[in-house]
Amino acid sequence: MSLMTKHIENEYALYMDGVSVSFDGFKAINNLSLYIKPGEMRAIIGPNGAGKTTMMDIITGKTRPDTGKVLFKNDTDLTKYDEAEVANIGVGRKFQKPSVIESLSVFENIELALKGKRSIWQSLFHALSDQDHQRIQEILELIALQDQQDALAANLSHGQKQWLEIGMLISQEPEVLLIDEPAAGMTDEETMKTAELFKRLAKKHSLVVVEHDMDFIKALDCKVTVLHEGRVLAEGSLETVQANQEVIEVYLGR
Numbered sequence: 001m002s003l004m005t006k007h008i009e010n011e012y013a014l015y016m017d018g019v020s021v022s023f024d025g026f027k028a029i030n031n032l033s034l035y036i037k038p039g040e041m042r043a044i045i046g047p048n049g050a051g052k053t054t055m056m057d058i059i060t061g062k063t064r065p066d067t068g069k070v071l072f073k074n075d076t077d078l079t080k081y082d083e084a085e086v087a088n089i090g091v092g093r094k095f096q097k098p099s100v101i102e103s104l105s106v107f108e109n110i111e112l113a114l115k116g117k118r119s120i121w122q123s124l125f126h127a128l129s130d131q132d133h134q135r136i137q138e139i140l141e142l143i144a145l146q147d148q149q150d151a152l153a154a155n156l157s158h159g160q161k162q163w164l165e166i167g168m169l170i171s172q173e174p175e176v177l178l179i180d181e182p183a184a185g186m187t188d189e190e191t192m193k194t195a196e197l198f199k200r201l202a203k204k205h206s207l208v209v210v211e212h213d214m215d216f217i218k219a220l221d222c223k224v225t226v227l228h229e230g231r232v233l234a235e236g237s238l239e240t241v242q243a244n245q246e247v248i249e250v251y252l253g254r
């Protein structure tokens with residue numbers, strides 16, 4: 001393999017090109033292209049029905065596209081795999097509602113997620129190694145829940161539950177993280193802390209964040225992709241897309 005080919009192969013963590021999908025003749029995704037680099041953070045915005053959820057469903061193997069390419073790290077065709085396989089390959093998905101186990105402590109939730117990488121047999125009969133303990137503490141520090149590690153997840157605030165679930169996802173070491181409306185229901189302070197957390201995460205992972213909260217997106221300080229009618233309407237800095245006439249019309253015309 002030539003050096004040039006090698007370079008191209010390493011270029012994208014996630015590569016979607018010419019992707020379309022129809023539901024009963026209605027094109028929910030229409031020739032969509034999205035290119036995400038390793039370690040990149042990308043915000044996805046767009047009015048209701050723009051296709052944001054469908055796009056994530058396609059990446060994660062929940063929905064099969066009719067046409068187009070969806071590649072992970074340039075050589076794995078994600079459209080060939082189901083949801084569980086795509087998660088194992090290295091694409092983590094965070095839905096809007098937190099799904100932590102409320103009756104377990106913060107530490108135990110992370111422990112369970114970490115063990116999820118192993119077989120049931122291993123998780124039942126193996127105690128945590130020193131390395132596992134260290135990894136859990138690293139994750140707790142990353143999500144700023146070290147002081148709450150013995151607290152029941154049920155007693156966390158909504159924002160803290162969201163951070164815990166992100167920590168659980170991180171324990172699976174995904175290359176790409178898809179996150180749906182993380183700031184919804186958060187206080188202003190939690191929203192800003194979440195932006196800081198995401199900036200820390202983006203160094204090691206690629207993050208694709210679907211969000212409506214413009215203050216949050218501003219704080220993420222990353223490239224923004226605007227979806228409309230299943231395709232990319234505009235892409236660039238938040239200032240650039242907010243000044244785009246087509247984008248303004250789409251949002252005002254809702």
Ligand SMILES: Nc1ncnc2c1ncn2[C@@H]1O[C@H](COP(=O)(O)OP(=O)(O)OP(=O)(O)O)[C@@H](O)[C@H]1O
Pocket residue numbers: 023024028046047048049050051052053054055
């Ligand atoms: N399984 C399905 N069958 C039929 N139509 C669908 C299906 N899934 C999505 N759609 C339609 O596809 C379009 C895109 O929907 P999608 O949920 O992806 O948009 P969205 O950008 O996530 O919207 P929101 O911001 O409201 O969550 C909508 O018009 C929706 O009604």
